[in-house]
Amino acid sequence: MGKKIGLAAYLIDDPVQGALFFLGKKLAVKDSKGNIAGIIVETEAYGGAEDKACHGYGKRLTPRNKIIFQQGGITYVYFCYGMHHLLNFVLGPEGVPMAVLIRGVIITEGKELVKQRRKGNPEHHWADGPGKVTKAMGITLADNGISLIGDRIWVEESGLEVPDSEIERTPRIGVDYAEEWAKKPLRFVWKQAMQRIMPSLINASSSSLNKDRVKTACSPTTH
DNA sequence: CTCTCGATTAGCT
């Protein structure tokens, strides 16, 4: 097991910095049936200023969102669309709602267990979405609010270097209701992750990974 | 491969 990332990394007050920092890092979960780990390849930044898509927007405190107001370094797991759990890392000082949503992971350890959990799905779709990440890694509401420096869920320093040129920035997914905040480019995808980490899966996966779900700026070139 | 649509329920108004 590699060295855990310490508390200081979670106490930053900029969710964008956090979303970038965790790309390429190894996320690990200790399960009674064995450890599962993978490289984080997609994140979204929430919070800061007046982010209307953040569950802590307006500083309304509710039973669901109270965790996101706590000091960074813990998980924020919540139940979404009636059937999915979504994993966030809480950032920042107490009282400030900030988090990074973990949207995609490439599983590198504990594959046998994940294969069972994600039965019926090809490997490149094991954890390529926020609901799939938690399902593959066995994360549920029981993990809400636990320490990320503990022995159940943690992030390791031994990550991979992610070149800036391989990071794609797009608006966040599924937050159309957030008015002007819906369009802000706060989603980060490590485009070349699969070929860097699991090149053997490229053949099987063709070109569907990292597709643009959201239109990006038009190219100013040609014509 | 892409697109559409139904599933299913906690949390809020």
Added chain:
DNA sequence: GCTAATCGAGAGA
């Protein structure tokens, strides 16, 4: 009541 930081099946190409 209504909506939601989504997924996967099914149909068409």
